[in-house]
Amino acid sequence: MSSKVTQVIKTTQQEFLLSKGKPLTTRLWKDRWLYLFLLPGLVYFIVYKYLPMWGVLMSFQNYQPHLGIWNSQWVGFKHFERFFSEPEFWMLFRNTLYIAFLDLMIFFPITIIIALLLNEVRKEMFKRFVQTMVYVPHFLSWVVVVGISYILLTTEGGIINELISWLGGDKIPFLMSQDWFRPLIIIQMIWKDAGWGTIIFLAALAGVDSQLYEAARIDGANRWRLLWHITLPSIRSVIVILLILRLGNFLDLGFEQIFLMLNAMNREVGEVFDTYVYQVGIRQGQFSYSAAVGLFKSIVGFILVIGANSLAKKFGEEGIY
Template sequence: MGSNESALRYWSRHRAFYIMLIPGVLYFLLFKFVPLIGSVIAFQDYDIFQGFLHSRWVGLQWFHEFLTFPQFRRLLVNTVLISFYQLLFAFPAPIIIALLLNELRHAVFKRTIQTIVYVPHFLSWVIVGGLAYMLLSPRIGLINQLISGLGYDPIIFLQNPDYTRSIITISGIWKEMGWNAIVFLAALASISPSLYEAAKMDGAGRWRQFLHITLPGLLPVIMLLLLLKIGHLLDLGFEQIYVFLNPMTYSVGDVIDTYTVRQGITRGEFSFTTAIGLFKSVIGFLLLLVANRTSRATTGEGLF
């Protein structure tokens, strides 16, 4: 009885916090967990008129078709390579921006720079694609005008497969690095200033302060976001890739997400594309388990 009364008092004392949790819990239930029921159509020959309760079961047929699909290797290689480029170049970018912003002492100048690097996040990928065209177009692009001014022939960046992956990666860095830096700025703000003061009294320079105070303070957040990024290795998103995709760059830019949208929406192959999504989820979960265990063994940090 005493424990029940204690629990009731605890709930009553913190009821405001639990009420604040209700919208978030409902969001995840309605838009994350309930839709998981639809994953069953990956094992059916789904008919929209019969629904998943009455559609014919086909087992692993769609998984087999995807894995033996002639273009599967190309889709997988493109997806993994672009994800690797983003992991190698795009992931460190917000960390560097956060460290640089953290060193600024003039408040007005710091807020101005923060606003400038945050703004691209609020632009749609359609606008980003238009900006890229204005910069890279062989006819009106600013960069090609500079190249022509130097006496060289214009370069067809957007139709040349050699530049596609670089353009996708660079555009992603430009659009999201400022916004993603917010998390690292918050982590930097949580580091106690007394640690830096003690280090200065001991004669530590800026570099040693970074190595022994700043970096260890950022490491838990870095590892958390890195593990989440690895778990989404096969999830590149449709919009970013699609705006830079054209028939001349399909060989290097067509990824699993763009192929899934084409098959699912334009051809109505719902079971096939659901199987692809489930395949991506399983691979992402396995990668997350391996990366988390490796992180635990090497750095002591992990998601679980």
């Protein structure tokens, strides 16, 4: 088998060297079907990721829709100065940072743990059933998820509060409490997306050489030893890459979930950058100011990605570039 693989690699290398001398149009036409498959993804990133970057210019303008980007007045860093001097800035920064840390320290490890547990299941039928059950919530909208939370937790007929009352306790205002807001956000994230987040880890686990496990069992290793010395080191690079990419969205908590969970009683601990952008940008029409807030988030994410990637390389990992 190894000789066949070596022969395939050599043949591929020879074809690549021969194709280097051919015109670009010839090489493109030869692999036209591959580029055709690439086209939808390329169009998606151009339209939805790169073209909207022109909107960053609004951060440095007093943007007026009827004048457009090129004719609006340039104001430099005025909106950034206003944002950093706003009394709400530190509240928003604290709340966003707190929930982001909970997401990174609780949600991200749980996806790895679920993947490791699923990988240990030997009965294929049961494994597929569990996978289906943990994947399904991902396809529910946040409106549905928050609606389920209201049905379960409201003090007016909520199932959990009715159970607490039946057991002789006092009803707990989960949805109005500042202490319960952040735990509920993380619990919802875990229930909805933790299963979906295991897909890449399960794919990485499927690529681990089974001969390593067989050799370790011969040496007397139990399941914990196999996990610690073979499984985790084998997927370490995948964990590092996904962690770096997740840091890029560190301050991007999403709008729908938190907006739907916010109310007058928990706003002090629940208002984050995403909901603030909606309030000042969409509802109040301060487009340039909200664009400045969004750019600030992007810059922080960019710095975190660069820093985490450099740190990963220092520890011997590949990183993302």
